[in-house]
Amino acid sequence: MTWDVIVVGGGIAGLAAARELEKAGRSVLVLEGSPEVGGKLKRADVAGHLVDVGAEAMLNRRPEGVDLAAEVGLEVEHPVLARSRVWTRGELRPLPRSLMGVPQDTSALAASGILTPAEMERVLAEPGLPPLELADDEDVSVGELVDARFGHAVTDRLVEPLLGGVYAGHARDISARAAVPQLIRMAKEGSLLEAGRASTDTTASTYQAPVFAGIPGGMGLLPERLAAGLTVRTGAMVRGLERGAVGGWRLLVGPASHPEWLEADAVVLATPSHPAARLLADVAPVASRRLDAMEAASVAVVTFAFRAQDVRALDEMDASGFLVPPVDGHRIKASTWSFAKWGWVREAGAADGLAFLRTSLGRHREEEALQRSDEGLVALSRMDLHTAVDLTAEPVATHVQRWGAGLPQYAPGHLDAVAAVRADVAALPGLAVCGATYDGVGIPAVIASAQRAAREVLAPAGV
Ligand SMILES: Cc1cc2nc3c(=O)[nH]c(=O)nc-3n(C[C@H](O)[C@H](O)[C@H](O)COP(=O)(O)OP(=O)(O)OC[C@H]3O[C@@H](n4cnc5c(N)ncnc54)[C@H](O)[C@@H]3O)c2cc1C
Structure with missing residues (x-):
């Protein structure tokens, strides 16, 4: 049979894309290379209880994750306590309010003891600096930007642990435009410290909604529940992708000893960047090279x-x-x-x-x-x-x-790399990409990229 759409990868991106496509009435097959769906959303048995061993929360202030959970009948729960400390300078210290480590409450920061008095003085001098000059097509790392405005200590002791938590990356290697675009906008307008203080005031009144949500029983329930309503083959590693003789796509699945070709009018690639690069090598070489270069x-x-x-x-x-x-x-x-x-x-x-x-x-x-x-x-x-x-x-x-x-890792220039990948892929009718590689690594951003990919293959030229 020829499927309307084959989705490669059964992580949250692939499953969310497949659900959108099914809702639009298409026949969809999800191919997952590993023995189970979910990717980084996974539960495991610890002392007789199933708990999350990958992602354990999602942003609640974006709708995509909590809405998808609700669609499949899962309730969400907010943290009883979401008060992280920073273990630095020999003690667990309260984490002051910040935008990804950029101070918003200088009194709390001074009281925390995270910075020395001299480092604190450097922070307080930031409003005296001229606004950031950065052309619209230029990027800078989060660390470089924060170093220049506040000194190294803020990057090292506040930004690094927070970015480390989300990307497991280093602040001086992560794109500010991709990871914290608000910082660039605010720094171009003037003082980050003053903008941060102002946003602290509005935060209290505007955002009553909790920042995070989890799922009782584990975030790993979300892919399990999604997969239950879809046609999924696990243990199906896709090893090749080529155009069909009369349009559409052919996918090579399975081990070299038992190769199998499957056919679809459209394909959504929902794998991490390197598997996607391998599958696109012949059909979209520019996208493939860009994806291969991502770390x-x-x-x-x-x-x-x-x-x-x-x-x-x-x-x-x-x-x-x-x-x-x-x-x-x-x-x-x-x-x-x-x-x-x-x-x-x-x-x-x-x-x-x-x-x-x-x-x-x-x-x-x-x-x-x-x-x-x-x-x-x-x-x-x-x-x-x-x-x-x-x-x-x-x-x-x-x-x-x-x-x-x-x-x-979203290196400086990441947004340009993603635009180049999408442009190359868009030239091929019935092909789209999604997942944590593109528009954010958090679950709601990944789901949004999946919904976008579904729309792309459903568009008039697609299925
Ligand atoms: C330890 C950890 C903790 C995290 N915590 C959080 C958190 O608390 N909150 C949050 O919002 N985000 C968190 N994240 C990030 C988030 O979980 C991921 O960005 C997101 O789940 C990625 O989803 P994905 O579908 O893009 O990719 P994956 O989950 O990687 O799914 C891709 C799937 O594709 C399959 N695949 C690969 N190649 C092939 C192939 N050739 N053929 C078939 N299948 C293939 C893989 O087996 C995999 O199942 C965390 C990430 C990690 C690693």
Whole structure:
């Protein structure tokens, strides 16, 4: 049979695109190379409970994620506590209000002790600097921009841990236009500090909605629920893509020993950049080269189940975890206290007297940090938890999830690269791309890119 659309990749992007296309009445097949759908949305059994071992939250202030969950009958839950600390200069310190680390509340920043008095003075001098001069076609890294306005310490101790949490990347290698475009706009108009203070005032009154949402039972439920309403083949690695003899597309699936060709009028590529680059090599060489040049960071998530009584001191700290700036030389880059952050996680563990928390390790171009056994990553995490919060108890269970090339890096010029990929792909009728590579790595942005790809192949020239 010839499908209307074949979607390659069964992560949240591929599944969201497939759902849009099915809603439009098209016959859709999703091909997922691994044994299960979901990609970075995944649950695993830790001490007899299913908890997220990939993404665990989504932005609530964009509609795409929460709307999609509602469509498939999943309720969302907001964090009970979303108050992260920064582990720096030997202590867990409160994280002051900021826009991706750029200070918005200087009194709270001064009180936190994250910066020295001299570094603080440099921050307070920022309004005296002239506005940023940057042509519309120029880009700058977030780190360079913040260094120039506030000095290195703000980048190192505030921006790095926050960007590290989202991209597992380094602030001085990440595009400001792609990651935090508001910073460029504000810096071109004048002082970032003054703009930040003003937005703090309006934030209190305008944004009553919680910033994040999760799904009771785990974000991993979202792909499972989506896939249940779709036609999906798992264990179906797509190895080739070519134009059909009379229009449409042919896809080569399966191992070299049992090759199989499938046909579709249209194809949506919802894989990370390197698999997409390989599949596009012959049909869209410009897009392929651009995708091939994009880098990604590998990370690992270590999940711990502790006896609840062993984390009582953490429970009393009124925090949902902490972020770690690379400048302090520790091994973990964050710890999320899931038992304190999510009501459903606390309840799940409570029945057995357990409390779940996780650590994450790995930053862009620091793959060697992950070249250890699972036991090694658990041991490193425990050493840092010991030093940071004096947690020395033996865990009841641990789980290590590695995400090789798990987070795409948006280098300066990323928006131009994406535009070039899309232009090359758009020249081929019935072909579109989507996923975390393009318009943002967060779940709502990824879903938005999927919905866009569905519209592109449904457009008049498509199906
Ligand atoms: C550890 C971690 C924590 C995160 N936490 C959050 C969070 O809390 N909130 C948030 O908003 N975002 C978070 N993110 C980011 C977010 O989860 C991802 O950006 C998003 O899930 C990516 O979805 P995707 O569908 O684009 O890609 P993926 O999830 O990578 O899915 C792509 C799929 O394509 C398949 N595939 C690849 N090649 C082929 C092929 N040739 N043929 C067939 N199938 C193929 C893969 O097996 C995979 O299943 C996190 C990411 C990581 C790694």
